[in-house]
Amino acid sequence: MSAIKKYFRIWWLLSTRSAQVAFVSRFGAIGFLLGKLIRFVFFLFFLFILIGQTQAIAGYNLWQIIFFYATFNLLDTLVQFFLREVYRFRWYVVSGDFDFFLVKPYSPLFRSLFGGADPLDIPMIALSIVFVVFSGIMMGGISLFGVAFYILLLANSMLLALSFHIFVLAVGVLTTEVDNTIWLYRDLTQMGRVPVDIYLQPLRAILTFAIPVGIMITFPAKALMGLLSFQGIIISIAVALLFFRLSISFWRFSLTRYASASS
């Protein structure tokens, strides 16, 4: 328990510092926030236009499609909020500053992942929650079990996203390549803005299990709609646990290859 308290205090300390840095340039902070808001609203508008003409995409109606999109945004912004430090990781490796993480009396993986939450994501998280709730209500026919499975699978998706980011860090340690890998992850998850059911096979299967964008984004929304079987839920959790285990092993392996060459 005291370890959790200690790590929470470290996270809080790093995040408050990170918030101060983010607001050094208020113009920049407002600009980025505005950009994120515009991006969210524009794609939403695009979906409204699409469904206005077709009534449904791959069998999903307007509010279901909005719900998928809102779920994607919620996960995307939550992950960015908590794991923003990963975007700065390359610099720590090439400058040798990563050495300082290794000698501190707490986990270097924790420091590399959670080294500063991004306060600019908070308004987008709030907006996404509003849209998740609103589109959920508009869809109707939601059971308490559906809500419970949705929350459970969202947590599962966070674990998957965390695993992806650990893979990215490990690749960063081995090759100093972080930026492109993380953006590749972002682009892959962008494919989940709409339910993965729209993609043809074998792409759909790849997006569901090999690069589990489907499990991350489509499955939680489907669980709420009552469209996911119990086996689907079990498979989701099993895939996330497997990915997490593999990512931790890969991270440990990468540390054995770290040469501290830049310090």
Next chain:
Amino acid sequence: MYKYFLVARNTWDETLAYRLNFVMWRVRTILQLLTMYFLWLAIIPQSSSFLSYSRDLMLTYILGTSLISSLVLSSRTYEVGDNINNGTLSNFLLRPINFFLYHFARDAGDKAMNIFFSLGELTILYLLLRPPIFFQTNIETLLLSLFAALLALLLYFFINLLLGFIGFWSPEVWAPRFIFITILTFFAGGLFPLDILPKPIFSIIELLPFTYLLYFPLKIYLGQLMLSEIFKGLMISGFWTVIFYFIARLVWQKGLRIYTAYGR
């Protein structure tokens, strides 16, 4: 002019020097393209249409955005703001080169590489997916489409320079660019042809410069515009290009007056 050719060639070589970076960038571009491709494939079932777009026209439009983006939207002018902020602009001011032409040459090298890859990717995607594609065979239409794309290239170049020149007044050059790219993604027609928007919205968007970057050249290629509409579009696009050229020049001159080579 030979020196600018060398700048373009150096940019090409520079891209090849950072091959992994570039390949990852192209992979990302393909993923973004595939997302839109499959979305539209799901929306328009076989032998059906979406407003004025049959399945083959829509898929041609979406795949065409990849090629036109490579020609129009690939750019190195994002460096301009950093050049100003870290003081490396001074190096350019001391050399016997034109700053605008230098960056235009950098863009040309970058575009050449992107077009080369884009053509390769589209060929592979065509062989793999076998999409129903519309091939324009009318030479005049093709030439008009190319001309519109070249005008768009100039327009985009001047807009980008202007965004970089923000660096004269503020160290924060990325936030405005982020907003610009976000707006551009939507209003240039990268996600969908703009004329599927409600008519009142489209008639406003039609007057904005973004429309002429991707949507307009592709719409000409698809043969969906009458000659009078093409000339109207070219006039608007030309108007914006000239306006942005003069604004960029004016801002450049004003910026140089307050430039202090901070960072050097």
